[in-house]
Amino acid sequence: MTKTTERPIRIAVSGAGGKMGREVVKLALSDPGFELAAAIDHSRSGIDAGLLAGAEESGIAVTQDLELALVEARPDVLVDFTVPEAVMTNARTAIKLGVRPVIGTTGLSQDNLDELDKLSREKGLGIVVAPNFSIGAILMMKFAAEAAKYMPYVEIVEYHGGQKLDAPSGTSIQTAEMIAENRREFRQGHPNEKEVIEGSRGGLYDGFRIHSVRLPGIFAQQEVLFGGDGQTLKIRHDSYDRAGYMPGVAVAVRRVLDETGLVYGIERFLTT
Template identity: 50%
Template sequence: MTANKIRVVVVGAKGRMGRETVKAVLNDPELELVGCIDRTLQDVAVSALLGHEANGVKFSTDLSKTLLETNADVMVDFTTPATMKGNIDKAIELGVRPVVGTTGMTPEEIANWNQLCKDRGIGGLIAPNFAIGAILMMRFAQQAARYLPHVEIIEMHHDQKLDAPSGTAIKTLELIALEREAMQQGHPDEQETIAGSRGGDYEGMRVHSVRLPGYVAHQQVIFGGLGQTLTIRHDSINRESFMPGVVMGCKQVMKYEGLVYGLENLLD
């Protein structure tokens, strides 16, 4: 182990986000990759995953054992909603700080993990989106809603994404809802000739989910006003765009107690 470095275990290390996270941790001088977890991880894949030899990194399918044996400080999780919840429970129980990019949890679950983190005296982070530009998009949208309350969201992701709408869209809706009263949008007598055409409804705001090959993560927030529209859009062209936020999250969770929901809470 290298003294004073933050020891990081990456869960879902063979996935697309996991591989980018492994590279980001290896390339940051303040972080040390000490473990990689994946349900299909085999030692023969080590060099392909890291880009070089293992250099003491522990590879395993056993999360609890790895967290203990590596004396991990932080667990980064990019798995699935079904797997992620158990991983967070294990990490907090062992005093390891969770940094989670997987979405699909309820407000009640987030509140429970927040209390558990406080009880253990550790920090934690769940971020629907780790791209700094996406965080700015959400902030700008929240500000715009004060003046243009009629709004719809179109979010576009790759066709392997399991949840809809995306966690980013939900977080954006929640932030906008802080600035506007719930209201009906569109004509009061409108009818859908094809079910779902008007999208999901969140306090009168409509959200539309697109799932197609070729996309990574994209969202536009469209505001309508008298004689004008305003579109705020963010595009993640590749998964590398999320890594500065992931690295920042790994460092920031060492500094506070409790679980934070949303990377925007860690920005100045």
Template identity: 55%
Template sequence: MIKVVVAGAAGRMGQEVLRAVHKSEGMELVGAVDKFQEGVDVGTLIGTGELKVLITTNLEETLVTLKPDVLVDFTTPEIVFNDVKIALKCGVRPVVGTTGMGSAELAEIKELCVKAGVGCIVAPNFAIGALLMIKFAAEAVKYMPHVEIIELHHDKKLDAPSGTAIKTAELISQVRGDFQQGLAAEIEKIPGARGGEFDGGIRIHSIRLPGYVAHQEVIFGGVGQTLTIRHDSISRESFMPGVVLAVQKVMHINSLVYGLENILFE
């Protein structure tokens, strides 16, 4: 039985994770951490009736007391890095869906995993369809190297561009190598009108509006044609099969894995 604590439990993604862990065979929801809703039974949040698992606010105390196997973190970019370090110090395996950590932070997590001898999975996106979108985009760029990315999320998302967009751009850039797109003489009449620029001139455009959950288009342009690869998460339930898979898989690794595709397509 895999014992799981959820950080960011009172948030929308956190509540979905609570439901997913609670109903998954081979897993036991033993704790929940959030700066809001302290003392509330998580069953009240997710509509299952009391589960006798109360929300706490101190992550380290919770991990030391409950001694879980896995911490699932869906918090905020400001605290996720510290959460992961606390978990690894306690010998707990993190599964991280919070985006916003940079390459330096990931490199430090990788070193901490080695020292602690436990695994960690950091995934910009847990939706299986989103991972397929990234995989297909990496294939398409071999033939159509001119590409831009549009990512669309709800207006409560704190970071931009999304981790999924960055992961997509990283993989596209690796596949197409030194290719440089864009017009050198281009002028932005309003700064930022062309979006953020990734390596090789890949433009990433971020849209934040109520009504969206998580969506992305990867648009390729060629002579007389365009190709669009799009993924839509209609609800947060779309991420849960990937979260459950990551919780199961992290028990069998002793290093950092960045991107669920490295497990799904292994």
């Protein structure tokens, strides 16, 4: 099956009762190129997935059993916005059953990614793991990576709500990775600087800092600040609603069908 297929792509949504999961359900119901095949959530079993998402009735009841749902519904893609403790088991199950995972959960280790790449290649399937599906956030990361070639003094400040579990965010880590590819590693700041309060200077990555802000009322923002003699450059992205991630999710769902192995991030899909 490829992206040129005439039939809709059948999507199963894991974490369908969560905030991101509900948006994915609405995407699957509203895009004529998609079809909602199954909805899985441990605490919302029996509820119609469409009504749960605030959309029209879908005829698809939420179920607790991921494996049974995938066997019975036979989806093409599993979109997973759950938690790191569950997503690896979910992805292993999906790959075993020939379903391609698209994962938006952050906090996976490099060992996790290596395992998913190996499993998917053995099955001849694609898998996408993306710290951020926002097109604007992807552009912010690309622009920051380009700026690092010319302005190597840089710090990242990321802002999220007070209930976010991981710090720093997956987006800031991916941004740091992309910057590091274009920046000679060196330790910024005064060589004798001292933190009067431990952690005041943020987390250290490849010689530069990542700062995580967690406060109620914030959704998701990130600034990448570059400094040079007599000048600064700020590259900032602000997200205000989870619907802003759905165009990127749609791209990943379509493109994962043509991949083999793991694709980390969706930036490659935006240029080819």
